[in-house]
Amino acid sequence: MKGFCLALGLAAAPAAACDTALLLTIDVSNSIDAAEYALQTDGMADAVLDDEVAEALIEGRVALAVMQWSGVDRQALTIPWHKVRTRADVQDFAAQARLMPRAFVQSDTAPGDAILFALAQFATAPACARRVIDISGDGTPNAGRDTRAAARRAEQSGVTINAIAIESMGLAITTFYRRHVITRDGFVITARRHRDYPRAIREKILREVARVLG
Incomplete structure (x- = not known):
């Protein structure tokens, strides 16, 4: 029995070590100017530098990555998975985000394709209890795969x-997003x-990870 309990503890360790793998995505389609x-x-x-958000990220040992998306075949992981363990990790991620070059210009809007690409990125993510895609945008699709079908695939994958x-x-x-x-x-x-995006993304990240502290 002792060995069985130990095995269960070891099996649960990866999920317990990381609450959330959070993939932040930003729209860089034609409607987004510099x-x-x-x-x-x-x-x-x-x-992420906000004190309350940073504390939640660290306490939950959250893993972050950033993806840019626009039209068909226009998706890129521009900040790879980044484990947040300390304030230095938070500051490093923020610096990378601030200096991140824009991946695409003059492209359509294909959120369905963006979702499918995002799902594939969890293959290299740390083992976390939850997997979450944050998708932001200012338009409805004018290209690409069916968005609702892509969202259903995410549900089936537990994302x-x-x-x-x-x-x-x-x-x-x-x-449309709802x-x-x-x-x-x-x-x-x-x-x-x-x-209003800076206020919204702070509120959204905090809502996703603050439960770690509660």
């Missing part, structure tokens, strides 16, 4: 999708234009 791209990257950096819907007017993008992008256990946060 200033809006900077708002996304600086907003991401500022969010949660949450979203930031960047609105310019009304709530059309929020409605109906077609997030998984049943996911949520959408609305950013009122790109200038």
Whole structure:
């Protein structure tokens, strides 16, 4: 019995050592200009440096990565998986995010393809109790795979999708993300234009990882 319990403890160790593998994705499609791209990257950096967020990331030993996406065959993992264990890890990730070059310009919007590419990145992620894709964007699809079908594949794989819907007017993008992008256990946060993105991403990351402290 003792050996059996020890085996169970060893089997559970990888998940216990990391609460969440969190893949942050940003939209770099044709609708995103240089200033809006900077708002996304600086907003991401500022969010993880926030004291409350940084503490939750460290306490949960969260693993972070960043992906950029736009049209068909226009997805790239631009910051590989990054284990957060100390404040220095948080600061290093923030510095990489702030200096991250834009991967694509002049491209369509294919969130379905982005989801499928994102799912494949968990093959190299650390072993964590949860796997989460954060997808943000300011438009509906004009290219690529069926978005809802891609989200269903994420559900079947045990991956949660949450979203930031960047609105310019009304709530059309929020409605689309709620109906077609997030998984049943996911949520959408609305950013009122790109200038509200830094506030939204801080709120979203904190909501995803703060349960570690509670």
